Amino acid sequence: MIRVSGLRKSFxxxxxxxxxNFEVERGTVFALLGPNGAGKTTAISMLxxxxxxxxxxxxxxxxxxxxxxxTVRMRIGVMPQGFNFFEKLTPLDSLxxxxxxxxxxxxxxxxxxLVILDDSRNxxxxxxxxxxxxxxxxxxxxxxxPEILFLDEPTTGLDPSARRAIWSIIRxxxxxxxxxxxxxxxxxxxxxxxxxxxxxxxxxxxxxxxxEGIVSRYGSGRKVVIKAGKxxxxxxxxxxxxxxxxxxxxxxxxxPETNLSSLIGLIExxxxxxSQLTVRADSLEDVFIRLVGEMSEGELK
Numbered sequence: 001m002i003r004v005s006g007l008r009k010s011f012x013x014x015x016x017x018x019x020x021n022f023e024v025e026r027g028t029v030f031a032l033l034g035p036n037g038a039g040k041t042t043a044i045s046m047l048x049x050x051x052x053x054x055x056x057x058x059x060x061x062x063x064x065x066x067x068x069x070x071t072v073r074m075r076i077g078v079m080p081q082g083f084n085f086f087e088k089l090t091p092l093d094s095l096x097x098x099x100x101x102x103x104x105x106x107x108x109x110x111x112x113x114l115v116i117l118d119d120s121r122n123x124x125x126x127x128x129x130x131x132x133x134x135x136x137x138x139x140x141x142x143x144x145x146p147e148i149l150f151l152d153e154p155t156t157g158l159d160p161s162a163r164r165a166i167w168s169i170i171r172x173x174x175x176x177x178x179x180x181x182x183x184x185x186x187x188x189x190x191x192x193x194x195x196x197x198x199x200x201x202x203x204x205x206x207x208x209x210x211x212e213g214i215v216s217r218y219g220s221g222r223k224v225v226i227k228a229g230k231x232x233x234x235x236x237x238x239x240x241x242x243x244x245x246x247x248x249x250x251x252x253x254x255x256p257e258t259n260l261s262s263l264i265g266l267i268e269x270x271x272x273x274x275s276q277l278t279v280r281a282d283s284l285e286d287v288f289i290r291l292v293g294e295m296s297e298g299e300l301k
Contacts, residue, residue: 007056018203077141131162219282228274
């Protein structure tokens with residue numbers, strides 16, 4: 001559905017996108033992750049045909065989105081970052097307006113039911129909640145029955161309940177065979193929704209693969225996490241157990257030779273109190289922070 005190779009875009013001396021490559025398969029969710037200023041929105045704008053690239057190749061449904069923008073635009077849906085709309089228009093009026101623009105035969109009432117917004121069909125946009133506004137943005141992006149959806153930070157600023165409602169709608173779109181390009185700051189969102197992920201930093205893709213694959217490749221394995229006071233740190237040092245300190249937590253990374261039962265038994269037998277002891281692996285967020293931090297320091301190999 002999408003092929004990108006050697007894509008570059010600069011603004012003066014700033015290389016916003018610096019030679020990225022990736023492919024997106026039909027019926028999947030592809031998430032582009034990165035810190036502010038990483039180049040995500042610039043890359044998405046070039047894919048949508050809104051911004052001309054400096055060099056490289058883009059194929060959207062086999063077409064160049066800049067040279068064939070009109071044709072591509074009729075086959076994709078776009079929900080921009082910070083979606084906003086005409087304050088006095090209701091969701092129903094908004095969908096009728098977009099339907100006429102695209103000369104579409106879609107039923108606005110069906111779209112409102114699809115995004116669970118039918119009860120607010122006649123409420124002006126300015127009076128909708130944040131979650132309802134995002135749902136309307138999704139509905140508008142579907143007016144032309146697109147093959148590819150571009151969702152740029154679709155849940156930013158929403159409370160957890162509204163965010164999960166949007167997730168359910170995105171999953172439903174994917175189950176209907178839609179291909180979705182998602183940018184997000186929320187690692188949990190990417191883990192929950194994405195089939196494949198590309199992490200971008202300083203305009204370059206520094207990791208790509210499934211969420212599980214990225215964690216497996218770049219993660220540090222399992223670790224014991226203990227919430228305790230300084231006395232626990234002194235004890236671990238006396239036993240020559242290496243532990244890093246993360247706020248009120250001590251983290252002991254487990255290597256293949258570590259006997260987990262013996263380690264936990266040693267901690268229990270110390271008699272030192274602790275309020276929490278868990279064993280966990282790195283999350284996507286742990287890996288993301290590590291990779292982006294290394295890239296910023298110029299240490300990524």
